[in-house]
Amino acid sequence: MDGPGCELRLLKGFSDIAGADGVMGNTGVLMGGGKILAILGDEEISAAELLVHRDNILEVPDCVITPGLVDMHVHIIGGGGEAGPSSCTPQSQLSNFLEAGITTVVGVLGTDCITRRQESLVGKCRALNEDGMTAYHWCGSYRVPPATVTGSIQGDICLIESCLGVGEIAVSDHRSSAPTAVELAKIASEARVGGMLGGKAGLVHVHMGTGEAQLQPLYDALEASNVPITQFLPTHMERNPSLVNEAKRWIEHGGYVDFTAGAKAHAAIAQLLLGTSSRNHDSLLKHCSISSDSFGSLPVFDAAGQLVKYEVAEPKELFTCLQHLFCDQEPGLKLSLDDVLALFTINPARRLKLPHKGRIAVGCDADILVLTEDSLELQYVFAKGELVRTPGWVRGGAFERGRRIRPRILQDSVAPT
Incomplete structure (x- = not known):
């Protein structure tokens, strides 16, 4: 496979999944080709790590993951x-x-x-x-x-x-x-x-x-x-x-x-x-x-x-x-x-009759949010299996490039123009 989202990516270590059609007790999601390929238990994550490049493994303790x-x-x-x-x-x-x-x-x-x-x-x-x-x-x-x-x-x-x-x-x-x-x-x-x-x-x-x-x-x-x-x-x-x-x-x-x-x-x-x-x-x-x-x-x-x-x-x-x-x-x-x-x-x-959207399930689009467990602060975003937002960066379009995300305290202190 070629193109964005085709590399295997592994999201692991989260404490819970919301919007996952009753899936419980799993702590890993394997993505590839823009899709969710597998929802993994602890015993399956080690095997998945052998398939994924270490740069494409993201561990997110004390977080909950949800659909985009x-x-x-x-x-x-x-x-x-x-x-x-x-x-x-x-x-x-x-x-x-x-x-x-x-x-x-x-x-x-x-x-x-x-x-x-x-x-x-x-x-x-x-x-x-x-x-x-x-x-x-x-x-x-x-x-x-x-x-x-x-x-x-x-x-x-x-x-x-x-x-x-x-x-x-x-x-x-x-x-x-x-x-x-x-x-x-x-x-x-x-x-x-x-x-x-x-x-x-x-x-x-x-x-x-x-x-x-x-x-x-x-x-x-x-x-x-x-x-x-x-x-x-x-x-x-x-x-x-x-x-x-x-x-x-x-x-x-x-x-x-x-x-x-x-x-x-x-x-x-x-x-x-x-x-x-x-x-x-x-x-x-x-x-x-x-x-x-x-x-x-x-x-x-x-x-x-x-x-x-x-x-x-x-x-x-x-x-x-x-x-x-x-x-x-x-x-x-x-x-x-x-x-x-x-x-x-x-x-x-x-x-909207979009069965591949709005939930975390095998075969659905790999659109996933990572939120802090206590206050639901947004940390990471995956869209079509690609990591497109981190706590300090977000992907930009063709003419805006990626940009840093200012801390909330700075955002709130800037006066409107």
């Missing part, structure tokens, strides 16, 4: 633009994701599908894949009819390898094109058939605004079509307590929802679970995922629709959200690391 994060909502070529051309946000770089433990992304267009194009989104996916991580995309944007490369939703999903579905179609938002129930139904049917033809998820990823209609446009679309509720995947469902209640109702009808990382996502998960019997927590959480919305704009509008604040979402918020959900749990919640981790790994992977 799967981020299904990222503006990989930038987003924004609500405050004019100068407010368009910058493109992502490889190191931004790897430093945050994100090894798989799904790129998306938002408000701007005029200066941001689907062709550029496809090209950026190819670049990130060549650089060493995994990237897919959604065709379309806020606008209806959705922007595509081939001229149809079915064509994009079926013929473009990186296209998994259509989104983020905006509803209940003053920036949407106010799609009718029939228009949404047609989009869902197109995506469903495209997914069938291409062996893809074929989902409709829906941007939820704060409009009073909330999820009603999606319920209306379901009535106007024969597609199941699982065809729609609404995101930004953490915006306010009322929308979180709508998320719970959507789940009770069999649907799935996505939250955007941050303090509101933390509060939304607590609201979703508290007051519900603990035996129902697992079924609720299985219908949820959390994404970063990174490199997208975070505009704040007043009651008159005027823009009053403008920021950019960052990839690191996803990992920070994971830490807070596990380490700073609300009273009354007792979520395991596997419970929390699933929101960022196996749940989005399953919704």
Whole structure:
């Protein structure tokens, strides 16, 4: 075998594995060809060491290993633009994701599908894949009819390898094109058939605004079509307590929802679970995922629709959200690391029909994070079997090179510019 990730690598000495389908008591993972080749017990590690060059053996005591994060909502070529051309946000770089433990992304267009194009989104996916991580995309944007490369939703999903579905179609938002129930139904049917033809998820990823209609446009679309509720995947469902209640109702009808990382996502998960019997927590959480919305704009509008604040979402918020959900749990919640981790790994992977992502198992992609056991600090990242982040370094893309990671105390002391 030739190419990146083809050398054998051995990760050993960790104290636990999370997200490993019930595997327990193993302390070694053998990687090669970008895949997980074996999960090893103590007695098997010595034999594996004879096969692996000593420079490719990494021992990580007092650490837990997890799958790499799967981020299904990222503006990989930038987003924004609500405050004019100068407010368009910058493109992502490889190191931004790897430093945050994100090894798989799904790129998306938002408000701007005029200066941001689907062709550029496809090209950026190819670049990130060549650089060493995994990237897919959604065709379309806020606008209806959705922007595509081939001229149809079915064509994009079926013929473009990186296209998994259509989104983020905006509803209940003053920036949407106010799609009718029939228009949404047609989009869902197109995506469903495209997914069938291409062996893809074929989902409709829906941007939820704060409009009073909330999820009603999606319920209306379901009535106007024969597609199941699982065809729609609404995101930004953490915006306010009322929308979180709508998320719970959507789940009770069999649907799935996505939250955007941050303090509101933390509060939304607590609201979703508290007051519900603990035996129902697992079924609720299985219908949820959390994404970063990174490199997208975070505009704040007043009651008159005027823009009053403008920021950019960052990839690191996803990992920070994971830490807070596990380490700073609300009273009354007792979520395991596997419970929390699933929101960022196996749940989005399953919704996207990516069976080789989101878990640590033989045959899966070798996307692995090494975290400290006590505080879940990120130490090492493997993507496609390659070591791409250490405590002091992260791999860069073609034009950024590798760079040092500044200690957190320095990062926190630098004033924003």
